[in-house]
Amino acid sequence: MVDSPGGPAPPPTEATNRDGERPAVERPETTEEVTVVDERTELERTIGLTGGIAIGVGTMIGAGIFVFPGIAAGRAGPAAAGSFAIGAVIALLVALPTSELATAMPRSGGGYYFISRGMGSLFGAVVGLSLWFGLVFASAFYLVGFGFYAEAVLVRLGVALGGFDVVVPLALLFGVFLTVLNVTGTENAAKLQNGVVGVLLAIIVAFLVFGGLSIFGLIGEPEPIGESFLSKGAFSVLTTAALVFTSYLGFAQVATVAGEIKDPGRNLPLAMVGSVLIVGVLYVATIFVAVSAFGSERLATLGETAMVTVAESFLGSLGAFAILFGGLLATVSSANASILSTSRAIYAVSKDALLPRFASRINLEYGTPHVALGMAGGPILALVLLGEVAVLAEVASFLHLVMYGLMCIALIALRRDEPAWYDPDFRVPGYPVVPALGALASFALIGFMQLTSQLIGFAIMLLSAGWYYYYARDVTLRGVL
Amino acid sequence: MSDPDWTVLVPIEVLEGETIPESVVDVLTTLPVVVLGYHVLPEQTPPGQARLQFETQAQTKLDELAAAFRETGGPVETRLVFTHDEEQTLDRVADETGCDAILVPNPAPEVERLLVPLSGEVNGSRIAEFVAALIGDRDIAVTLLHVADDEAETSAGRSILSDAAAHLRDSGVPDAAITSEVTVSQAPIRTIATAAVDHHAVVMGESEPSLRSFLFGDTSEQVAAQSVGPVVVVRRERDGDGSGET
Numbered sequence: 001m002v003d004s005p006g007g008p009a010p011p012p013t014e015a016t017n018r019d020g021e022r023p024a025v026e027r028p029e030t031t032e033e034v035t036v037v038d039e040r041t042e043l044e045r046t047i048g049l050t051g052g053i054a055i056g057v058g059t060m061i062g063a064g065i066f067v068f069p070g071i072a073a074g075r076a077g078p079a080a081a082g083s084f085a086i087g088a089v090i091a092l093l094v095a096l097p098t099s100e101l102a103t104a105m106p107r108s109g110g111g112y113y114f115i116s117r118g119m120g121s122l123f124g125a126v127v128g129l130s131l132w133f134g135l136v137f138a139s140a141f142y143l144v145g146f147g148f149y150a151e152a153v154l155v156r157l158g159v160a161l162g163g164f165d166v167v168v169p170l171a172l173l174f175g176v177f178l179t180v181l182n183v184t185g186t187e188n189a190a191k192l193q194n195g196v197v198g199v200l201l202a203i204i205v206a207f208l209v210f211g212g213l214s215i216f217g218l219i220g221e222p223e224p225i226g227e228s229f230l231s232k233g234a235f236s237v238l239t240t241a242a243l244v245f246t247s248y249l250g251f252a253q254v255a256t257v258a259g260e261i262k263d264p265g266r267n268l269p270l271a272m273v274g275s276v277l278i279v280g281v282l283y284v285a286t287i288f289v290a291v292s293a294f295g296s297e298r299l300a301t302l303g304e305t306a307m308v309t310v311a312e313s314f315l316g317s318l319g320a321f322a323i324l325f326g327g328l329l330a331t332v333s334s335a336n337a338s339i340l341s342t343s344r345a346i347y348a349v350s351k352d353a354l355l356p357r358f359a360s361r362i363n364l365e366y367g368t369p370h371v372a373l374g375m376a377g378g379p380i381l382a383l384v385l386l387g388e389v390a391v392l393a394e395v396a397s398f399l400h401l402v403m404y405g406l407m408c409i410a411l412i413a414l415r416r417d418e419p420a421w422y423d424p425d426f427r428v429p430g431y432p433v434v435p436a437l438g439a440l441a442s443f444a445l446i447g448f449m450q451l452t453s454q455l456i457g458f459a460i461m462l463l464s465a466g467w468y469y470y471y472a473r474d475v476t477l478r479g480v481l
Numbered sequence: 482m483s484d485p486d487w488t489v490l491v492p493i494e495v496l497e498g499e500t501i502p503e504s505v506v507d508v509l510t511t512l513p514v515v516v517l518g519y520h521v522l523p524e525q526t527p528p529g530q531a532r533l534q535f536e537t538q539a540q541t542k543l544d545e546l547a548a549a550f551r552e553t554g555g556p557v558e559t560r561l562v563f564t565h566d567e568e569q570t571l572d573r574v575a576d577e578t579g580c581d582a583i584l585v586p587n588p589a590p591e592v593e594r595l596l597v598p599l600s601g602e603v604n605g606s607r608i609a610e611f612v613a614a615l616i617g618d619r620d621i622a623v624t625l626l627h628v629a630d631d632e633a634e635t636s637a638g639r640s641i642l643s644d645a646a647a648h649l650r651d652s653g654v655p656d657a658a659i660t661s662e663v664t665v666s667q668a669p670i671r672t673i674a675t676a677a678v679d680h681h682a683v684v685m686g687e688s689e690p691s692l693r694s695f696l697f698g699d700t701s702e703q704v705a706a707q708s709v710g711p712v713v714v715v716r717r718e719r720d721g722d723g724s725g726e727t
Contacts, residue, residue: 024533026529033569034562034573035529037532040540040561041532041536041540041563042561042562042563043529043532043563044562044564044566044569044570044573046564046565046566046569107529108527108529108530182525185523185525257527259527259528259529260527260528260565340525344527347527347529347530351529351530351533357533360530360533360534361534362526362530362534362535366523367522367523367526367531368523368525368526369525369530
């Protein structure tokens with residue numbers, strides 16, 4: 001990477017935000033285990049391939065398998081598996097271009113960083129701030145999913161809830177807990193995260209094995225279900241794909257920690273594409289098994305925790321326990337990963353002077369980014385109060401999809417006029433078809449969402465653009481490394 | 482004889498208020514040092530974010546520490562690293578800078594007696610060469626110590642020590658400054674730590690593949706915690722270009 005005198009010039013001195021702050025210029029030099037900034041200070045890269053995949057899978061797996069099956073089956077019928085497959089294809093079409101950009105710019109900030117450097121600060125600001133809120137919506141969605149599982153656990157334990165709906169209070173409680181834990185906790189949870197992902201994969205594979213045996217009549221008492229695949233029509237498959245796309249947001253979270261991944265040229269593409277493939281296959285198989293066993297109508301009546309009942313039919317109370325446990329674990333893991341990503345997204349825009357630098361402050365006592373975590377946790381709790389799983393999920397997907405589409409366009413823009421610093425280790429196969437399809441598919445999927453979600457998404461983007469013009473219109477980021 | 486230049490890595494958690502006692506600087510005056518200022522972050526915090534806030538403060542502190550070494554004459558290099566993983570950082574920087582030994586700082590009033598415990602597993606001649614380079618032409622006494630498991634092992638221990646003593650003499654350490662001692666004990670760490678109390682600094686070989694297991698595992702923790710003075714850990718020879726020139 002060229003960062004010598006031939007490299008990009010520092011931004012002009014007048015390019016400050018309203019607080020007089022400039023983007024922090026790093027002039028980074030990347031090697032396998034370290035980034036050297038300003039030819040002096042070293043930032044150690046400590047996340048390996050397993051860690052990267054664990055971030056991707058851990059962020060994604062909570063939604064697709066444990067929250068969505070009942071809802072998706074109700075909307076798309078047996079073809080819900082097709083909706084998940086469509087999601088996987090789109091995610092893959094975006095993950096490949098993202099991999100190229102991430103190996104060319106292995107820095108914290110992910111999609112925001114690529115777009116701001118490839119397409120300039122207006123696009124950067126809209127995406128960066130939208131990503132903050134996109135992750136906030138996603139975190140709230142996972143927390144509400146957690147609430148449903150926690151409620152199901154209480155119900156099965158025979159706790160009298162007195163007719164109260166405890167989903168939202170439980171989600172709130174846990175949201176506060178996770179935020180506080182992230183501000184004060186200095187224990188290294190990365191290894192824990194790897195373990196959690198391992199346990200979840202084991203539970204899901206066991207579910208698929210027993211479910212498969214049951215469907216083919218080898219165990220249990222299968223009830224024959226005669227449903228046509230497209231019982232709800234083809235259009236519903238697409239709208240359902242738009243809804244469940246939240247299950248695929250996690251791969252871009254790998255890019256937000258790109259600055260901390262070891263050997264980024266190799267590990268970033270493997271972690272992103274790999275985690276999409278892993279969860280995609282598991283999602284499609286799980287939905288197929290669940291729908292085959294129960295039929296989509298019955299699945300739909302079971303709602304967010306439908307999988308518990310499905311597993312119970314395969315394996316009795318052991319199955320129910322495993323899925324309840326897995327659901328709690330998965331939704332917590334997804335929520336926590338998203339809260340951490342939110343904090344990183346805020347750091348990325350604040351470093352570039354699009355938000356006050358204050359947002360990046362680190363707590364002296366714990367060494368944690370308490371301001372950014374607060375800016376994540378506060379809005380998350382407010383959204384949890386909404387309690388609307390479908391809207392939360394769709395707005396999260398909306399804001400991510402905008403970023404995905406723009407990332408694909410940024411890639412094409414960079415490739416058409418390759419700057420000297422652009423030297424990715426991984427180049428997307430099938431250029432320009434893959435990024436072009438990725439962009440089209442991302443934007444198209446937005447069109448299949450419900451109107452409420454679309455309006456909220458647009459409003460957030462407009463507010464982000466408004467903030468940019470108010471606060472940081474002089475800041476230049478295009479090509480500033 | 483002076484093939485490797487015996488660079489010593491001095492790791493300092495620069496923002497945790499760690500400092501290098503003057504006496505420790507004195508121990509190392511004869512050798513080139515790399516002062517590694519580092520700061521360990523919880524995983525919630527990107528290293529770049531910490532750099533944004535703490536770089537200036539950390540760099541200033543690091544320059545002060547390096548100046549102390551520079552005044553006494555030896556060549557000094559500094560590195561500043563923000564990291565999530567102390568072990569990886571120490572290993573990487575030691576490899577990149579070709580450091581052959583690592584200092585675990587502890588204050589020492591003065592340095593007149595060095596304790597060099599040698600087991601069968603470590604490279605005695607390598608450690609002896611390092612000790613000779615460390616001593617230079619100073620008037621420092623060396624105690625070579627071997628802790629044997631039982632009486633039957635003492636003769637093997639004696640031969641390890643006499644080999645090392647020969648190496649020291651070859652490298653210019655006067656015979657009168659060298660004492661050899663073989664003890665029998667089932668608790669080698671405690672024995673070494675006890676012996677260290679009568680000395681000002683300890684030079685030990687790295688006995689495990691990972692630096693961390695030595696630096697922060699039981700062995701060193703106890704030796705460093707129980708001995709009054711600094712402990713210098715001589716790294717094993719690395720494959721390839723890791724350990725400087727040969």
